[in-house]
Amino acid sequence: RDFNERCAQCSEVNWGLTDGGRFYCRSCHNVTERTREVVNTDFISNARIQTISKGLRKQEKTDGGCEWYVCEGFQLVLKKQAEALEALGVCPQMKDEILCNFWRRYLQKSKQAYCNRPAGETVKALSVCDSSTDVDSEPERPSLLHLSLSESEGDLQTDCSFASSTSRVSESTSVCSGSVDGSLYLMKNQREKLRMTMPMTLSFCYMALLWLREPMTLSDLLRFVVEGHIPYLNVFQHFPEKMKLCGLDLKIFCVESWPVYEEVYNKMLELAAFLDLPRFPDITDSCFLHPDMLCMKYLMEANLPDELHNWTCRVVKKICIGEADFLTLVPGNKSTRNVKYDVLAAAVIVVVLKLLFLLDDHYEWLLSDFAEESNKNNKEGGPYFEFKKWYKVIKCSLDVEQKKLDEERAKYLWRCEKPLFYSAKKKSKVLKRRQMVVNLQNQFGKLSGSVQPAEKPKPSSFQLSWSEENTDGSCFHGHSLKGILQEKCGLLTAMNPAYWLCTVKLCTEKLCGHLAHYREVDFPQSYHFVLRLFSFILRIQPSYIHDEVCVIEHKLFNKKLYKKSKYNTGLRK
Secondary structure (H helix, E strand, O other), X not given: OOOOOOOOOOOOOOEEEOOOOEEEEOOOOOEEEEEOOOOOOOOOOOOOOOOOOOOOOOEOOOOOOEOOOHHHHHHHHHHHHHHHHHHOOOOXXXXXXXXXXXXXXXHHHOOOOOOOOOOOOOOOOEXXXXXXXXXXXXXXXXXXXXXXEOOOOOOOOOOOOOOOXXXXXXXXXXXXXXXXXXXXXXXXXXXXXXXXXXXXXHHHHHHHHHHHOOOOOHHHHHHHHHOOOOOOXXXXXXXXXXXXXXXXXXXXXXXXXXXXXXHHHHHHHHHHHHOOOXXXXXXXXXXXXXXXXXXXXXXXXXXXXXXXXXXXHHHHHHOOOOOHHHHOOOOOOOOOOOOOHHHHHHHHHHHHHHHHHOOOOOHHHHHHHHHHHHHHHOOOOOOEOOXXXXXXXXXXXXXXXXXXHHHHHHHOOOOOOOOOOOOHHHHHHHHHHHHHHXXXXXXXXXXXXXXXXXXXXXXXXXXXOOOOOOOOOOOOXXXXXXXXXXXXXXXXXXXXXXXXXXXXOOOOOOOOOOOOOOOHHHOOHHHHHHHHHHHHHHOOOHHHHHHHHHHHHHHHOHHHHHHHHHHHHHHHO
């Protein structure tokens, strides 16, 4: 109360005390060098201690480990993932400004830090345990690298559910986990609070990418994770040696499955609503996440003609899915539909292919034969697009890439490369045993003639690349659509006006999880092949693209469907 100076960063006068006795600003969390002077040192007998000054983190003499909390482990995971995204070219402000603020807000909302002390509980402070960081130092601008969550009277501290009384927590939880609150973290009912998990770290990253409108979709993010460019699988091997993992900690941080698109996306929506975030920055036509931009990217990757982009833009404009109000995320607003940008763009391309080629296992082959005959007589301009030739080229390349992906997943070693040891005495023994295993593997590999694993490929936005310089005619970007179009009233239209709907009525059952049901045997093979192509590009199930296709079709043919349903109702009457 006696410290009335204004904060150097935000000019507010709202000070609290850290564990070390320094003043920090409650508004912007800036920590000053000023310390509180002790005025009265009288000791009252039989008084209950409410605050314990931690000083340096308590070190265990037996194995050199330190006390740490589960949220500190997730904080280090987020730090590693943010650094990897920066290395991939993401805006540098993502880590220290966007992701860090989201994480602070989550800790406060879940009452793990930045909250009032529960009555009658002695709690411990949180701070980043890093071997290269002085744990007693306080940064002037907290970030994910040095995020100080120290306590003072009634302010920044942990919830009693995650860190109960000192003696009870250390005695009851250290036996079955290396962290202080490992067992309590898994035992606690987390229906009221959004409990942190490893897939949620990717939800945090995607939420930050979406806030910055970075040119990286969720499918790109998950693909970079699988390829090893972003730490996720066995990320705990990057923890400092002082943070010992054992027992329940491995259940929390050890991942033995690939991240699932729907799970990460749904958790991101829950997080945004849980944090009470405002409306995200608008997705305009100049943003990479706009359907027109993403359609161009996926047309190039699918080796389709460039002229199809004009048709995708017409569809986007016709059904008004390119508007900022439709594309921008508004957390907690149930009246607006949440957009999966990559799935939406892929579905638009599928609808355009159905408009032009019908994809009924008959009409597209007739058009292909017509284009083949026209190309024999065409001596001027670019060649006409042949669906049959495109199908053969794409199927060959897709089968090879899919087989390679399946083999890589089957051969993946879920055990981490860095051996885990929980005692300094056993460290040399474990390392020696691990080295022996590696040597034996190399020797047997040479004897069996097995090929050494290739180096990790460099990250790329495209999985399938096509060059117009190839003389074998495998690139279709410059091919023309004139063979399948006709001019009508000054506009180019499809030669065949027919169209078949994937479903007449969308599913309204919430428990179903899908707007339309998809079974391969119920649809033409050409349609299934196109879905399979984009499901490989996006690394998701074809049924999710099928759902979006059905939604777009109902928007595109809404008037005709309404007239048809009204006509059928009249007949019943």
